[in-house]
Amino acid sequence: MSRTLAALIGGAAGAMALMGMIIVFLRFRLPRNRSISRTSDTGSSDPSVQGGVSLPLESREARSFPMEHLAFATKNFHNVNLVGEGKFGKVYKGFLCDGTIVAIKRRPGMPTSEFFEEVRYLSSIRHRNLVSLLGYCQENDQQMLIYEYITNGSVSSHLYGAGQVSNEKLEFKRRLSIAIGAAKGLAHLHSLSPRLVHKDFKTAHVLVDETFIAKVAGAGLRNLLGGVDVAGPSSQMMADEIFLAPEVKEFGRFSENSDVYSFGVFLLELVSGREAYQSVPSGLDQKLVEWAQYYQDSSNISSIIDHKLSSNFTTEGMKKFIQLTVQCVEFSSERRPTMNHVIAELDWILEKEMSLTTIMGEGNSTVALASQLFPASR
Structure with missing residues (x-):
């Protein structure tokens, strides 16, 4: 009897573990598919694959920058660091703590999963003749894009x-x-x-x-x-x-x-x-x-x-x-x-x-x- 009970308990634990693995898989898989359907002209391919070659996992992820770090990098978005204004919003030059110089585009906006997914896709794209999107920030009703800073301008x-x-x-x-x-x-x-x-x-x-x-x-x-x-x-x-x-x-x-x-x-x-x-x-x-x-x-x-x-x-x-x-x-x-x-x-x-x-x-x-x-x- 004790052996039968142990077997039942073991089987139930295994089933619960399997269900947990499926939930985790779906949780990380589904957002990626939503990004594909929104960004693609054809809706047929995974954006993490370029030219048939899978990108390393880390290059698919957009870096999330805390608001306090960006405020420090721009002297609290002071006009002295304002370098332009475009369709997305004002553009600031920022100096990160590690010495990296970045361009920060800022606009009012509530946090959305669509914004994250689009940034996640765009930041996976790397080429010598493209300005790299490094990451994003969604805090305090603000949306920001963080790019590499190109020194010689347009x-x-x-x-x-x-x-x-x-x-x-x-x-x-x-x-x-x-x-x-x-x-x-x-x-x-x-x-x-x-x-x-x-x-x-x-x-x-x-x-x-x-x-x-x-x-x-x-x-x-x-x-x-x-x-x-x-x-x-x-x-x-x-x-x-x-x-x-x-x-x-x-x-x-x-x-x-x-x-x-x-x-x-x-x-x-x-x-x-x-x-x-x-x-x-x-x-x-x-x-x-x-x-x-x-x-x-x-x-x-x-x-x-x-x-x-x-x-x-x-x-x-x-x-x-x-x-x-x-x-x-x-x-x-x-x-x-x-x-x-x-x-x-x-x-x-x-x-x-x-x-x-x-x-x-x-x-x-x-x-x-x-x-x-x-x-x-x-």
Whole structure:
């Protein structure tokens, strides 16, 4: 009798242990699946798998930063550490206790599991040409995103922003290198499984480090905003809207092709040194994007080229660059190239520029090649 009782007790204990293991498994498994269905365009793949390779467990988890640590890092979010403001909210520069410098985006918001799941997915994405999302904070009715801090700021600030330094020129070869880095960042997002469409790519979201390596910021930010833009100054709204592809403006249809369109507008700003919503300085009432969409030949290329480039580029390289830009901003999304094709074309142009041009200020062979675009200067 005692043996039968012991067996019954042992069996019951085993069943309870098995049930506990199932509950623990479901508790940790189900939130991950909810994140997939919300983030994925296809709803078919685990976000912890990139290119068919499982990520280490620790890289899947977004770090939770206590509010008190972030307040200390920013001197209680003092204006002296305020470095900007975007769709998500104010951006602060912070110095963590371990010496790490971070960028902290802050907005009012109640804690939600959706916010955590989206941050958890986005912080698992790592690439040399993407700004890394390090973690988050949800306390005191505040939501915060913590990113790595990129020291040299945005490309827009170097081209036409308040921080522009006139005697620090971005020569054509450097701009090509920046374009290639940004293209690789976007291409990586498009290669993920599930695919991730940036949805808010613009020049201000291309940052450069101290060696001018390009890093794309803002990936997935529109998902965190729920697709709603925060109203801002009219000029900023106009500047942001011009990066949106026609199918996005008309139907709200985001895709890899709409990212390519946005990248084309970025290329226009990169070569012109001005914001794309501004008019072409040629007497025509035509915006830069309109100029590119109605581009027919190279006879008026010089009207949009940044004067700070001087003549340190080749005619062939510049024409190829303009032609690629025109392809990216095609009205028809199907006619736009893929980001991998864009990378291949930019690589080819840079290779030719490196082999055919001289270092700025050395010799005049470059001037002779580029002067074909500037007949008035002969």
